[in-house]
Amino acid sequence: MFDFGQMPRPDIPAESEYVIVGAGSAGCVLANRISAAGHSVTLLEAGPRDRNLLIHIPAGVYSVFKNPSLNWNYQAEPDQGVNGREVELPRGKVVGGSSSINAMIYMRGHPLDYDRWAERYGLPQWKFENCLPYFKTGESSDRGPNDWRGDRGPLGVTKSTLENPLYDALWEAGATSGQGCSDDLNGFAPEGIARLDSTTRGGRRCSAAVAHLRPAMGRPGMNLITGARVHRVTFEKGRATGIRYSVGNEIRQIHATREVILSAGAINSPWLLKLSGVGPERELRRHGIDPVHVLPGVGRNLQDHLSIDHVQACTKRITLDYLQRPWSRLRVGMRWMIDRGGVAASNIWEMGGLVYSTANLPHPNIQYHFALVWPEYEGRSIRLHQAWTMTVDQLRPFSRGDVLLKSADPAQSPMAKFNYLSDPRDLRELMDGLRRAEELFQQRSFDDFRGPRIRPGPRVKTDEELAEHVRDNASTDYHPCGTCRMGNDDMAVVDEILRVRGVGGLRVVDA
Template structure:
């Protein structure tokens, strides 16, 4: 039986960070297991390749169960199946959320060491920012963070429209304030995607103490006398068992990690028995507390060729590829979602609760309508949903798809705030600054005016924002799965280090926090002291003043 010190299950954003950081110690051996393949295609590295990703490339091909609060609709649920995970297929948007998100983890959920003042040094450690070098940003980390290189004039018009709507211009959503409208920072370096695989793993993989197996699907964690000791996996159709001398670290994300725990007999006992799995450790919180952001979009037809619609025609695609290869600009250099905003649907919210993403085209993501002519898409998403869902097994077959139930809009507040965000998106698109570009609203369209008709439209068009978290949450209560040190309650030698540990979803995209979790987890596993916390105070509406202690 092969044996290593650390086995990392899942080569996504957190898994790549962990593999790189743990293998910095030449005295330990590390094995990284990834069920998907390598990121060899140029689509993983050219920014605009994102447009292909949500449509099925390098994903598991899963959908949710019928959503009973959304007229029974099943929603396509993209989960990455490739080295680098979500960071290899996402829209490259680098946002961390709000400082208060992490303070709630520490104060309300008892997760000491996870307040914003504690985790900001890990965000900075990861980051190599091409523009900002200040109290909020780092410039020496492996992860490239850049400003957009392929925005069109309609993006500037959107930013002016946001200001006409009442939002201030914000040059840095990850700085002292989150609220406002502006350009996103992107996980790119030299106009190429800076995934966790590229940023962390490519260099680390040359170390003799790090082994990476792709096409390796873990099917079970084996335990002896209350300790996780080995992993069953299939690679190339052959079953292999690998033993861990020190720890097994799960980093397969908010769907994959609870799925593997339950297949291993670790989870809610009643559910495990119902699908024919022997209970090894009754841990009721596994697979619960699922949270996700859900997008609602407004689409406008433009007065001329002012977006990237039409560049998917063969001759234009060839020209865009040549332009990118020669000059590192043009349509292929666009992540397609380079501008956005954070604002308030609930005026009493403690910080922005709606996020907008402006898409430089229509039909960019799976399930979103592609219009005739040129268009733009404005996505809106409610950032702090109260609804909670589950991940469950459909049976004992380790290769069967899990039952994913985000339980969207089970709390009516989420539905109302989501619809309010959609109304706000329509109002922003109608501002004077965009009148030169926007001919008319196509969707929801002029016939959709009542709240009932807006709800019907939302149920048909809603899509996941690809941000599932929380299914192995950290804490100290009976439903917590891991401790604040990320150790699985009641099971030695086993940790969870990915977005599933979040007690509550952060108020933005989730990839940057997942990389932060990987950075902090590496210190916890290696027993390194935490960086010195930062000191800061808050003003109303999320603006914070910061100074290094």
């Protein structure tokens, strides 16, 4: 039923032209494009292959999302800004990386973000007008080709199609509240309430592994090694020459004749650089690591989309809480097995929006994700409630953190210290975002469905109570970034074409 591609050959070579660390959203694309040009590639992935069926069923996201066998199971360091909590930080540890366990929401970002990066860091080639052709080439959108969208690329992108009265109510509320509506948040007008796109095709998840890696697996010189725990990058005379890694108890070494590319994510890529002797000198020496090249910005500038849920009980039985019942899940699953249709083909978060927390901002700073259920997590189990959820994300946080070493031992996880809400502007924007969500649900279009507000609870009334609610309940929306920043200043880690500054033969492509 599923084609998982060619199995890796037993005669894995001792060298490749390119060695890529991390078979996630970036690594799978790179392996495809580089091998398509005729170069040999070895792709190292710490996790297993993506054979778990629930990965490929879009609604299975709740089951795979916190599956410990597909996840690095990281936790952020305790943060004073969130009242000392250790925020869970799921990251994909499987072929496809986080694209195999995430909610599949396809969102490019606002064009002005790209233009601002280009101007601030002296990177004119990263302006949105220069990136847009690659977005179009990379996707196969069922919205059809136009000036903003492509329909012939490898990545399946599907507009949500489920019908529900709550979706109609939300669309109308966007119009009557003044928050606006958009036909396509990845198109000409990326503002307002909208139907979201998902990285799915034909009712199945279209992860980076499905879209990019599988088509490459039959090519000569293309190798995938799973269960590979990378220890460090090896260097000779200031140039990266390969990777030292282990599979089980066996220590291995692979030589890269052209380049080593780290695509291990915003947590693991800077961690591996530091383990390899590339990073802030004082931190490296504190852990007994001799510096290969001093780069003070490695691991700095950590940021994330912090989120908070607005949850409202629904008075009518039109939400997805019925999926709590085993018989209902079986029926929905059988429908998907037959024709890849129905609720199981949905990523659940089918509507959302990009809005302004306050007036006089240059572009939206809040993102909504709307679900026809409240999935309450109790450890690794989930309880579904007859309610709807609006997740409120802050898009441009001001707080910054660090990825730090705990030790020089590659078997010990890195330390992720986000410093959530350390800048008071972040707390204010999340509070304003919750108020904007409340404004939507008080519109007349929700009158027939609106039950009691569950989160924030009815006792939360004052600004002080709302602020404390955010500190007690805000969590990651799973988008860490910025730890190997691009630029040409002293704190930049990579240049405009992602080469690690001051080191030969080494790039970081995803952090």
